[in-house]
Amino acid sequence: MREVAIISFAQSTHVRAVANANEVEMLMPVTAAAIERAGMTKNDIGFTCSGSTDYLAGTAFSFVSTLDGVGPWPPIQESHVEMDGAWALYEAWVKLQLGEIDSALVYSYGKSSPGPTHEVQSRQLDPYFVAPLWPDTISLSALQARALLESGKATEKDFADVVARSRRAALDNPHAQLKWDKSADQVLAEPMLVDPQGRLPADHRRRRRGGDRRR
Amino acid sequence: MAELTLPKSLQGVELVKSVRTPAELRYQYTAGAATTRFLTGLAQKKILGERCPKCGKVYIPPRGCCASDGVPTTDQIDLPHVGTVTSFCIVNVQFYGQAMEVPYTSALIMLDGADLSLMHLLQEVAVEDVHIGMRVEAVWVDDDKIGPTLESIRYFRPNGEPDAEVKQTGEHGWGELEHA
Numbered sequence: 001m002r003e004v005a006i007i008s009f010a011q012s013t014h015v016r017a018v019a020n021a022n023e024v025e026m027l028m029p030v031t032a033a034a035i036e037r038a039g040m041t042k043n044d045i046g047f048t049c050s051g052s053t054d055y056l057a058g059t060a061f062s063f064v065s066t067l068d069g070v071g072p073w074p075p076i077q078e079s080h081v082e083m084d085g086a087w088a089l090y091e092a093w094v095k096l097q098l099g100e101i102d103s104a105l106v107y108s109y110g111k112s113s114p115g116p117t118h119e120v121q122s123r124q125l126d127p128y129f130v131a132p133l134w135p136d137t138i139s140l141s142a143l144q145a146r147a148l149l150e151s152g153k154a155t156e157k158d159f160a161d162v163v164a165r166s167r168r169a170a171l172d173n174p175h176a177q178l179k180w181d182k183s184a185d186q187v188l189a190e191p192m193l194v195d196p197q198g199r200l201p202a203d204h205r206r207r208r209r210g211g212d213r214r215r
Numbered sequence: 216m217a218e219l220t221l222p223k224s225l226q227g228v229e230l231v232k233s234v235r236t237p238a239e240l241r242y243q244y245t246a247g248a249a250t251t252r253f254l255t256g257l258a259q260k261k262i263l264g265e266r267c268p269k270c271g272k273v274y275i276p277p278r279g280c281c282a283s284d285g286v287p288t289t290d291q292i293d294l295p296h297v298g299t300v301t302s303f304c305i306v307n308v309q310f311y312g313q314a315m316e317v318p319y320t321s322a323l324i325m326l327d328g329a330d331l332s333l334m335h336l337l338q339e340v341a342v343e344d345v346h347i348g349m350r351v352e353a354v355w356v357d358d359d360k361i362g363p364t365l366e367s368i369r370y371f372r373p374n375g376e377p378d379a380e381v382k383q384t385g386e387h388g389w390g391e392l393e394h395a
Contacts, residue, residue, distance in 0.1 A: 022247025025279045028287060042285055058242035065278060071285025114242040123238065132236035 004096050008038035014175040017113035023057060027109050028069040035105065042071050046101030048078040051088030051108040055123050058115050066109065077101070084108055142197035149196060156196060160184035249279035252291060254363035260355060262368075264329050266290040272330040276365070296353040298326035298333075298371075299379040305342045318342050324351055324371055325381075335365070339372035350376035 010033035012026060035042060048070055054062050063080045072078060081087045085108025092104035112120070118136035125131045135143075148154045164184040170176035221228075246254060249265055253276050256263035264273040265288035267281035273292050280287055303322040306315070320342050323332035337345055338354070352374040361367045 019245060020248060020251070022245050022250070022279065025247050025249070025287070028280055028285065032285065055240075058240065058244070068278060068280050068282040069285055071281065071283055073283040111245075114244060115240055120240060123240075127236065128234060131238070132234075 002097055002099070004093055008034045008040075010034040010037065011175070014177060016177060018111065019113075022065075023062065023109060023111050024066045024069045026111065027066050027107065031070050031105065031107050034107075040103070042076075042105075045103055045105045046077065047092060047095055047104040048072070048076055049081070049088040049092045049104060049106050050078075051081045051083055051085045051106075052110055053082055053084070053124075055120050056110045056112050056115065056117070058120075070105065070107075084110075138194045138197055142194040145197050146195075156188060157184060159196070160187040163187045247279050249277040249288060253277050256291075256293075257365065257367045258361055258363040260361060260367070262294045262296060262326065262353070264292040264294050264326070264331075266292050273328060274331045275326060275329045275333050292328065294326045294328055296326070297374060297376075298324040298329070298351060299381060300337065300345065300347055300349040300351060301325045301332045301381050302347060303337065303345050305345070320345050322351070322371065335368060336370040337372070338370040346378070348378035348381045350374050350379060 010030045012030050018026060035045070048067075050063055050066065052063050052066070054060055067078065067080070070076075070078075079088075079091055081091060085106060088108055089106045092101075092106045095101050096104060118138055119134060121137050122131055122135055122140075125135070145154075145159060149156065161184045164182055164187050167179050168181050170179035171181065173179070252265070253263050262275065263277070264275035265277035265279075266273045267284055267286065267288050268290070269284040269286055270281060272281060272283065273294070274281070274288060275294060277288055301323045303320050305318050305320050307318045309317055315336070320337040320340075321334060322337040322345065323334055324337075325332040335353075337351065340349075350373065351371040353368045354370055354372055355361065356367055356369050
C-alpha cells in the first residue's frame with residue numbers, strides 16, 4: 001500500500017441558494033485555492049477526478065462545463081463519477097495505489113438550489129417500485145423513524161435529544177445552515193412536518209414549501 | 216425468452232412486460248454571471264464575448280471561465296456582427312420539435328476578433344452554395360422583439376465579402392483564421 005495524504009483543501013461558503021453564479025463560476029475559486037495552497041499549478045496534477053450528480057443541476061453531463069474551471073487544455077487525465085466527492089476520492093486513491101499517478105485533484109460540488117431537492121433525491125431510489133411513488137427525503141426518514149419507534153428501540157424524546165444536540169453543535173460550524181439553541185422539549189413542541197419527522201422552525205418550513213414540486 | 220416458473224397464485228396472470236413511470240422536475244436554471252452579461256448584451260443588440268486575462272483568447276458565448284487556463288474571464292469584448300463560416304451542417308432530416316423547414320444550414324461562425332465559433336443558422340443563401348470561409352453577418356429580429364436570447368439574432372447571411380482562408384489545424388481544431 002502506498003501512503004496517501006491530503007495536502008491541501010478548500011471549500012466554498014455554504015449558502016441556501018445562489019442565483020447569480022453557475023456551477024463553474026462557484027467552483028473555480030475553490031479548486032484554484034486548493035491548488036494554490038499546495039504550492040502547485042494545474043500542470044503539476046497527475047489526475048483530476050470530480051464527483052457530482054446531474055439531477056441536482058437538472059442538466060445532462062453538467063460536469064462537462066464545470067471541468068472547464070480546472071483548465072483541461074492541453075488535454076489532462078481526468079474522470080468524473082456520478083455521485084459525490086467521496087466516490088471521486090476513491091477513484092483517485094485507487095489510481096494512486098496502482099502507481100499510475102503521484103498526485104490528484106479531487107473536487108465535488110452540488111448546487112441543489114435550482115430544483116426541489118427533497119424530490120430530486122428520490123430519483124436515486126429503485127426506479128420500478130419506489131421512485132414512481134415520489135417519496136421525498138423527509139418522508140423516507142419519517143418512515144425509518146416510525147419503524148424505529150414501533151420496534152421500541154427509540155422514543156420521540158431520543159430523536160428530539162439528537163436534534164437539540166446537533167443544532168446546538170452547529171452553532172460553531174460556519175457552514176451549517178440550521179443552527180439554534182433549544183431544548184429537546186422545545187423541539188418536541190414544534191409542529192411536525194411529516195409524522196413523526198422534521199420538526200423545524202416555521203421559517204425553514206416555509207422555505208421548503210417554496211421549493212416544492214408543482215405538477 | 217427464458218423459461219419462467221411462476222408461483223401458483225401468479226399462474227395465468229398476464230405478465231408485466233414494461234412500466235411507464237413519467238418523471239418531471241422543475242428547475243430554476245442559473246445562466247451565471249458571464250452568460251447573463253452575454254444575454255443582457257443581446258437584448259441591446261450587442262454580441263459580448265469575454266477575454267481570458269491570461270491567454271487573451273476571446274470566448275463566445277462566454278461561460279465564465281477559460282478552459283485553457285481555468286481562470287475567470289473578466290473583460291467584455293463588444294464583438295463585430297461579422298464573421299467567417301468555419302464549419303457547417305446541412306440539415307435534411309425532419310425531427311420532433313424542429314422549427315425550421317428542411318433543408319437548412321447550421322453553421323459555426325467565428326466572429327471577427329473571437330477565438331471560439333458560435334453556432335447559428337445560415338440563411339439567404341442556397342444550401343449548395345454554403346462553404347467554409349464564407350463571410351457572413353448577423354440579421355437581427357425587429358427591435359420590438361429583441362430580448363435576452365440568442366434568438367434575437369434571426370440568422371446569419373453572406374455579406375458579400377471575399378472568402379477568408381480557414382485552416383483547420385488550429386490549436387483547438389476549431390479553425391484558425393487568415394483573412395484573404
